[in-house]
Amino acid sequence: MSLLLRNRLLTLSSIFIFMQSPVLFAQEANVTVSGIVYEMGNKKPFQAAIVSVRENESIAAVTETDGTFSLTLPEPGTYTIVATALGAANPETETLQLEAGVKPSSLTFYLRPATILPEVVVSAERNPNQVGKTVIKGEEMRNIAGSSGDPLKSLSSLPGVATSNSGGSAPAIRGSGPGDNFYYADSIPVGKVFHFGGLSVFNGDLIEDFNLYSAAFAPYYDNVTGAILDITLRNPRTDRMGAKVNVSLIGADFLIEGPASDNQSFYIAARRSYFDLLIHSISNKGVTIQIPNYWDFQGKYIWNVNADNRLSAHMTGSGDAIRLEIASDSDLAKTQPDLAGSLSSMSSSATQAVVWDSRLSSTINNKLIFGHRTGMNEASIGSAGSIYIIINSNFIREKIIVPIGEKHEVTLSTNTSYNEIGLDLNIKNTNCGTGLTTGCDLSTAPLVQLKDIFMANAIDGSVQERWRIVPALTLIGGMRHSVDGYLQQSYTEPRVGMEWNWSEQTLLSAGWGRHNQQPTGQQIAPGFGNTQLTHVRADHSMLGISQKVDRDWSWKAEVYYKKLSDIVIGVNDPNINYVNGASGAAYGAELLIKKEETDQLSGWLSVTLAKSERRNDLTGETFRFEYDQPINTTLIANYKLTQEWSIGGKWAYTSGRPYTPITGTSGNYSDGRPIPVYAGINSGTLPDYHRLDLRIDRHLLYNTWKLNAYFELNNVYQRQNIVGYDYGPNYDKKDPIVGFVIPFSFGVQGEF
Numbered sequence: 085m086s087l088l089l090r091n092r093l094l095t096l097s098s099i100f101i102f103m104q105s106p107v108l109f110a111q112e113a114n115v116t117v118s119g120i121v122y123e124m125g126n127k128k129p130f131q132a133a134i135v136s137v138r139e140n141e142s143i144a145a146v147t148e149t150d151g152t153f154s155l156t157l158p159e160p161g162t163y164t165i166v167a168t169a170l171g172a173a174n175p176e177t178e179t180l181q182l183e184a185g186v187k188p189s190s191l192t193f194y195l196r197p198a199t200i201l202p203e204v205v206v207s208a209e210r211n212p213n214q215v216g217k218t219v220i221k222g223e224e225m226r227n228i229a230g231s232s233g234d235p236l237k238s239l240s241s242l243p244g245v246a247t248s249n250s251g252g253s254a255p256a257i258r259g260s261g262p263g264d265n266f267y268y269a270d271s272i273p274v275g276k277v278f279h280f281g282g283l284s285v286f287n288g289d290l291i292e293d294f295n296l297y298s299a300a301f302a303p304y305y306d307n308v309t310g311a312i313l314d315i316t317l318r319n320p321r322t323d324r325m326g327a328k329v330n331v332s333l334i335g336a337d338f339l340i341e342g343p344a345s346d347n348q349s350f351y352i353a354a355r356r357s358y359f360d361l362l363i364h365s366i367s368n369k370g371v372t373i374q375i376p377n378y379w380d381f382q383g384k385y386i387w388n389v390n391a392d393n394r395l396s397a398h399m400t401g402s403g404d405a406i407r408l409e410i411a412s413d414s415d416l417a418k419t420q421p422d423l424a425g426s427l428s429s430m431s432s433s434a435t436q437a438v439v440w441d442s443r444l445s446s447t448i449n450n451k452l453i454f455g456h457r458t459g460m461n462e463a464s465i466g467s468a469g470s471i472y473i474i475i476n477s478n479f480i481r482e483k484i485i486v487p488i489g490e491k492h493e494v495t496l497s498t499n500t501s502y503n504e505i506g507l508d509l510n511i512k513n514t515n516c517g518t519g520l521t522t523g524c525d526l527s528t529a530p531l532v533q534l535k536d537i538f539m540a541n542a543i544d545g546s547v548q549e550r551w552r553i554v555p556a557l558t559l560i561g562g563m564r565h566s567v568d569g570y571l572q573q574s575y576t577e578p579r580v581g582m583e584w585n586w587s588e589q590t591l592l593s594a595g596w597g598r599h600n601q602q603p604t605g606q607q608i609a610p611g612f613g614n615t616q617l618t619h620v621r622a623d624h625s626m627l628g629i630s631q632k633v634d635r636d637w638s639w640k641a642e643v644y645y646k647k648l649s650d651i652v653i654g655v656n657d658p659n660i661n662y663v664n665g666a667s668g669a670a671y672g673a674e675l676l677i678k679k680e681e682t683d684q685l686s687g688w689l690s691v692t693l694a695k696s697e698r699r700n701d702l703t704g705e706t707f708r709f710e711y712d713q714p715i716n717t718t719l720i721a722n723y724k725l726t727q728e729w730s731i732g733g734k735w736a737y738t739s740g741r742p743y744t745p746i747t748g749t750s751g752n753y754s755d756g757r758p759i760p761v762y763a764g765i766n767s768g769t770l771p772d773y774h775r776l777d778l779r780i781d782r783h784l785l786y787n788t789w790k791l792n793a794y795f796e797l798n799n800v801y802q803r804q805n806i807v808g809y810d811y812g813p814n815y816d817k818k819d820p821i822v823g824f825v826i827p828f829s830f831g832v833q834g835e836f
Contacts, residue, residue: 114156119165120151121194121195124195124196124786125789126790129151130147130169131150132169133153133169133172133195135166137164143155143156165178165191172198211295211314212550213302214583214591214630215301216300217297218676220235220294222288227730227781228779232332234284240255241688241690241736242690243642244298246716257310258670259672259695260670264308267312268313270398271314271453272435275457279376279378280376281376286380289339290382296311298626298644300580300624302579303546303577304564307601319349320386321343321349324343326340327836330831331832334357338353338354344385347389348385348387350385351383353381353382355378356378356379357376357378359375370413371410371416374406378405380402380403382399384396384399385397393441397436398437398438398439401432407426408426409427419757419813422466422468422526423526427466428463432460433458434457434459437454438455440453447487449485450483451483455481458476468526470509472507472508474506475503475506476503477504478501491551495547495548496545497546497548500543501542502539503539503541504537507535507538509534513611513661515613515654518654518662519710520654522744522765523762539570542567543566546564546565559581560581560583562578562580573619577600579596581594590630593627594626599621599623600620601620603619607661614661617662620648621649622648626642626645628641628642628643629642635680637678639678642674643673643674644671645669646670647669648667648668650667653665669697670694670696670697672692672693673692674690675692676688676690685723685724686723693714695714696712697709705765709742710742712741713738713741717738720732728783728784729783732779732781734777738772740772740773742766742769743770744767744768745762748760776800777797777799777800779797781793782794789835794830796829805822806820806821
């Protein structure tokens, strides 16, 4: 190359560089600004938010799934950065000062969620059977006035569910007693679900929903004659660590949850009452009650092994304690002298289980559960004696769902439990606690002792087929076979059902099933009961119709009939104490009208018309069941005033419960006490029960946490609801006993 040509090329290159230099200088002046957008209150990344520059709207970015964004600004200066998103109430702005040679700081935005329609989540039913089923979300029950934030405490607001007027623990459903139900949490059987006073043992924020099966439930559920409550506890959050702290009138709890790795997450929750620390005891008419205390905990750990397998570990536990001091000169001690002195009761329960959910093929799903449950009950009853019971149970449960073609789905289930029961009993034995006899006197009852360990093993297997005959009609058929290893008895029971989608919005259902239930421990323990008893039997029948009127409104109506046989009743024979000598029936009609939370107003109306009776087959006497409530109505309404404020109310009415009146006395016991004379069993009726509860909620939203608070007024118009009568030690008076209601309640929760 000649020197002249080389010089010309250098000149052209210099000209090109000179012409491009402004661009290069501008590129060197460009500055990248990064940041993140969160949802206010929970620090959840806000995906698809738009971040722009007000001075130059062409400069904008959309946040990634983790909420991050980056912007390229052309030169130093002052910029207004705006973040907004669909679903956010208002845009948020930040002023950014860019200086040459200075690295800009990262930007953080918190967008407040707008008042929008709730997210619709489509998920598969964990049990497709619709016969006799009511599904309620935990959030719906948690905000009911008078519930103190506990979803299960509001069970009595559902059709067919009754509780004692004095505020008992477990519910009585469709003419059966509180002890005739069975409970599951995440498909795991749990022994203790309610504390004293009806508060559930679960953290209210963990209850996602529950399925209440009031009749003809599926054959893979355990043996009871009442109902099944199948509770789902939500899974831990996986996006980040979080915590909740809650303080209410009577107790406090905490919840910690979050991811342990990319495919593992956990939560742990615990609660303890403290009302007993504030008010030690209450005295009335010679009876001093030390305020009960309770505790409970829950934990869950989930490991998503792969797309087809998931392992989870579960634990729950709870305990209660109560103590009374009864003065020897009190009316109660004069009526039952053996109750004088100290009475105490402690109970606890704990369950641990490992669950393996697996997809065996593209259509076959299997659930395998290994679990261990312990229970303890300890009581000391004045001079009447003491009780100590401890139960250790190991169980294995498996359920496999196998679709066969497009029209058939078969569910196979097997359950095995190995139960060791230790008893140390030294107590006066009364056999009149079945509610079917009168004249129960503790002081004249015989003292019975029993110290032993028993094995009470059980096994069952079931099969159910759902046959979709045509797209609108499904028939359900099933069979359950169970073996009671303690009483050496076995039962084979059929279950059938029908679901007919009359239209897209209307479902007709029908069901029939035969069920059984083992008698209580006292009724079959050697020396206290009769080891030759058979199980109580029940036949359930129901017809139902449900209709979704629109996205807001729906209604559901059911009629049912329940026939009971082989009910256990006490007899005056110390060699057997009990026989299967009673029967019964329960029937009624139920209506549920519901308004979904799609706008400001939500709630429901529940109406039950029912009849429940028992018959002493030994005497032919027929009488009302102790939980018979012919009319049971509940109206619930919640209204969102603003994003921050909401109000709600609950009005409940039930017709009077039956009771057995005392009409006078006849003679005296050997210690001089008068012997009461009773009218017919449950021949009296208490006055009607009704009350109104109100609630107000306040929600405060901060950048990284939330504060939720509620205040409740209970029994607003101070209705004096009578729950029984005090006849005095000489049975010469009849003073009404009014149920105690805490006049107000409150709670404050911080969510981080």
